[in-house]
Amino acid sequence: MAEIREVLEEHFRYLFEAPLLDEIARVGEVRRVAAGDILIDIGAEFQGMPLLLEGAIKIIKEDDSQSELLLYYLESGDTCAMSLSCCLSSKRSKIRAVAEEDSLLVMLPVASMDAWMSQYRSWKAYVFDAMQVRMDELLEAIDMLAFMQLDERMLKYLRDKAKVLGRMKFRSTHREIAADLNTSRVVVSRVLKQMENKGLVKIGRNELELLSL
């Protein structure tokens, strides 16, 4: 438990007051997940609200069939906006959350987060801010879909991924990228090839390196 308090301190010291940090450490359930683990699937019910301490989580919307679309990433210090609305009204998830890399998070019980809303000013501010940031990201995701060409979307996708992972080189297949961008693998291969010719990326099997930000 002591180590949790330390990690909390590290990421939330400036956001939450000490008593709230204590409470989070007390009622929060710590979870470690490995890259690729599904945190919550579509249709599942939320157990509680996740606070991401370390790592990165990918938030995906999936169509009735098999087509997916990456909405945004959660990074350290973030929480999922869906969980906020879902927890409070105990609705089912409309999104899927997959760990992008090994991550550490704290699950907070619904009752606590509800109580904290009136109890802690900093908590309320955090929740509202999280909602707002997520809303912005959704809008961004929408006009990426509506107005950007695939080559631009690809570039943004790779940049986001590099940013979230904190490195320029990462493991990835064309098939996975195609799923995230909701396009076909063949098209991904071709767009990547173009980008490689322009000197933007370096392609390897199961591996990609972004050469410029």
Place this chain on the structure above:
DNA sequence: ACATTAAGTGATT
């Protein structure tokens, strides 16, 4: 050696 999976390519819509 064989099967499986990832990636590249031309042609067609």
Place this chain on the structure above:
DNA sequence: AATCACTTAATGT
């Protein structure tokens, strides 16, 4: 930009 059909290359058993 999507889909098909096919090839090539790398990897696992």
